[in-house]
Amino acid sequence: MELYKYLPKTNCKLCGKTCMAFALDLLQGKVKADDCPPLLEPKYKKQYETLKELLGSEEGVEKELRINVDTDLCDGCGICVTICPVNARYCPPSLSGKAPDYPPEKHQLFQVKGGKCELLELKYCRRIEAEGRERECRVCETYCPREAVKIEYV
Amino acid sequence: MKRSVCSGCSLLCDDIMVKSDGIYIDEVFGACLKGKEKFDQVTSQNRILSPLIRKDDTLQKASWDEALQRTVDLIKKSKKPLIYGLSNSSCEAQLKGIELAKLINGFIDSNASICQGKVLDNAVNSGITLTTITEIINKADLILLWGSNAAESIPRLLNKVLFSRGKFRMTGREIKTLIIIDPVKTASFNTMGVRDVALRITPGKDIELIKVLKEECCAADSIPSEGVAGLDKDDMKRLLQHLSGAEYGVIFVGQGLLTPQKNSNLINELLELVQMINIKQERGRITLAMMGGHFNMNGFDHVALSMYGKRGNLHFKDNQILETDENIISKIENEDFDCSIFIGTDPISHFPMSLSSKLAKKPIILIDNRNSATLQLASIVLPTTITGIECSGLAYRLDHIPIELKKIINPPSKIPTDEEILNQIIQKLKSDGGN
Numbered sequence: 001m002e003l004y005k006y007l008p009k010t011n012c013k014l015c016g017k018t019c020m021a022f023a024l025d026l027l028q029g030k031v032k033a034d035d036c037p038p039l040l041e042p043k044y045k046k047q048y049e050t051l052k053e054l055l056g057s058e059e060g061v062e063k064e065l066r067i068n069v070d071t072d073l074c075d076g077c078g079i080c081v082t083i084c085p086v087n088a089r090y091c092p093p094s095l096s097g098k099a100p101d102y103p104p105e106k107h108q109l110f111q112v113k114g115g116k117c118e119l120l121e122l123k124y125c126r127r128i129e130a131e132g133r134e135r136e137c138r139v140c141e142t143y144c145p146r147e148a149v150k151i152e153y154v
Numbered sequence: 155m156k157r158s159v160c161s162g163c164s165l166l167c168d169d170i171m172v173k174s175d176g177i178y179i180d181e182v183f184g185a186c187l188k189g190k191e192k193f194d195q196v197t198s199q200n201r202i203l204s205p206l207i208r209k210d211d212t213l214q215k216a217s218w219d220e221a222l223q224r225t226v227d228l229i230k231k232s233k234k235p236l237i238y239g240l241s242n243s244s245c246e247a248q249l250k251g252i253e254l255a256k257l258i259n260g261f262i263d264s265n266a267s268i269c270q271g272k273v274l275d276n277a278v279n280s281g282i283t284l285t286t287i288t289e290i291i292n293k294a295d296l297i298l299l300w301g302s303n304a305a306e307s308i309p310r311l312l313n314k315v316l317f318s319r320g321k322f323r324m325t326g327r328e329i330k331t332l333i334i335i336d337p338v339k340t341a342s343f344n345t346m347g348v349r350d351v352a353l354r355i356t357p358g359k360d361i362e363l364i365k366v367l368k369e370e371c372c373a374a375d376s377i378p379s380e381g382v383a384g385l386d387k388d389d390m391k392r393l394l395q396h397l398s399g400a401e402y403g404v405i406f407v408g409q410g411l412l413t414p415q416k417n418s419n420l421i422n423e424l425l426e427l428v429q430m431i432n433i434k435q436e437r438g439r440i441t442l443a444m445m446g447g448h449f450n451m452n453g454f455d456h457v458a459l460s461m462y463g464k465r466g467n468l469h470f471k472d473n474q475i476l477e478t479d480e481n482i483i484s485k486i487e488n489e490d491f492d493c494s495i496f497i498g499t500d501p502i503s504h505f506p507m508s509l510s511s512k513l514a515k516k517p518i519i520l521i522d523n524r525n526s527a528t529l530q531l532a533s534i535v536l537p538t539t540i541t542g543i544e545c546s547g548l549a550y551r552l553d554h555i556p557i558e559l560k561k562i563i564n565p566p567s568k569i570p571t572d573e574e575i576l577n578q579i580i581q582k583l584k585s586d587g588g589n
Contacts, residue, residue: 075306076186076189077186077305077309077310077312082318083326112184115191144344145342
């Protein structure tokens with residue numbers, strides 16, 4: 001609760017919640033330090049700067065998400081296509097379960113082409129779009145039988 | 155862009171897309187590497203495009219008439235011909251194969267007899283139900299891979315049965331339990347989650363595990379405390395709990411269980427265990443599913459069953475079917491043949507040295523579309539089309555569901571299909587016999 005120490009602790013509710021709730025949201029990255037109006041006043045300037053520093057050091061430099069598919073290892077089983085929750089949301093149910101169709105839907109992350117898995121659109125990945133615990137999604141990497149899918153931050 | 159059926163393996167995926175202009179195949183979507191290789195076979199380097207005849211100990215190109223005439227002459231000379239293969243042909247070609255066997259008083263068998271044929275026969279006789287892929291997707295909550303490495307042998311099988319979100323299994327992977335019994339840590343182990351059970355058994359000790367599980371079914375706490383076959387007592391208890399608590403369990407029987415063993419019949423023991431568990435079961439049932447390699451592995455069983463009421467091992471004499479317990483292995487071992495016809499298979503590299511050396515002594519007629527070890531020893535080679543890509547036909551999936559394969563492109567240099575070649579041989583034999 002280090003973040004709470006540096007907030008005004010006045011429970012003024014100008015941000016819509018108590019200072020404790022604001023600190024929790026701050027931790028999860030839902031709000032920014034600028035969203036607290038009293039904090040921007042000159043008398044809290046020192047606390048504001050420390051808070052910025054704290055949050056900055058936690059997030060570090062913004063890293064870019066990469067999903068690498070090793071085409072030498074991949075055998076096109078399509079488990080990543082089926083298991084990906086983003087794909088599943090938009091896929092129509094078919095006789096053989098929910099399977100992505102062709103042409104691929106615009107949200108679809110993976111498709112199998114020529115016996116190899118291919119990454120289509122990364123920007124809809126849960127690690128970028130979703131919030132909370134869903135952001136830690138790693139199913140494609142976990143369940144790949146050939147260990148061909150790797151999630152990295154570069 | 156057309157929806158097509160993939161004939162790469164016995165799963166016969168019907169959800170792949172093929173982009174083709176009717177002459178070449180441009181792109182294949184959705185098929186695994188195994189299926190893609192099958193499509194690549196069309197233009198591959200080891201494709202045979204013209205008939206070959208062995209002259210002066212080398213294979214030389216020949217005309218169709220000459221090759222067919224040589225084939226008919228060879229068959230007429232032979233007293234005990236052997237026909238083997240047909241698991242990579244359509245059911246129509248298998249029907250013609252049986253017709254040919256009947257005409258020449260031969261013995262005909264398919265690849266299934268050395269693979270999963272015996273399991274199927276025994277399972278049906280002991281009243282254990284077989285299941286379908288659709289049922290597994292929508293209802294199964296327990297999948298047991300016993301001696302099979304599905305992730306590498308049939309790449310899309312786990313994708314369909316384990317990861318798909320079915321009607322009554324909406325969460326897909328999370329609600330299904332996977333158990334693997336295998337001596338080797340295969341690629342299938344990588345698809346396991348925290349709830350799943352991995353059992354690394356000592357090789358060749360499956361029979362002991364089955365026997366102990368059967369005892370445990372009759373009387374609780376009969377598992378020895380030190381465990382059996384390299385497995386923990388707790389692990390075995392968990393396995394039995396999963397099996398008897400499942401709503402709809404499926405055992406995928408792989409090649410690991412089909413290996414013949416001395417003094418014991420592994421398959422019968424397994425079937426008895428499944429029966430015992432099913433009696434104990436309160437919520438549901440355990441069913442069996444067989445893994446097959448060639449795409450029409452089950453087709454020959456169904457064709458032979460519908461014609462002669464027997465699965466495989468058809469032995470003809472004077473237009474009559476003989477009751478026989480022999481199979482292809484015993485036939486070759488006893489050298490009870492004088493000429494062999496292989497259709498779409500490569501027995502010289504599949505069989506062990508002791509059998510293939512016996513095969514090599516007698517003349518071989520090969521009907522296939524690719525270069526193989528058998529081709530190097532064959533007397534006559536007749537090229538054919540690739541079923542499912544260059545000609546249509548019926549095939550049975552691994553869960554015994556018939557699926558229609560469609561023609562996508564025309565075959566190169568007007569090569570006939572398996573069915574046409576067998577029909578031509580039959581017609582030629584009949585007209586020659588009349589003279």
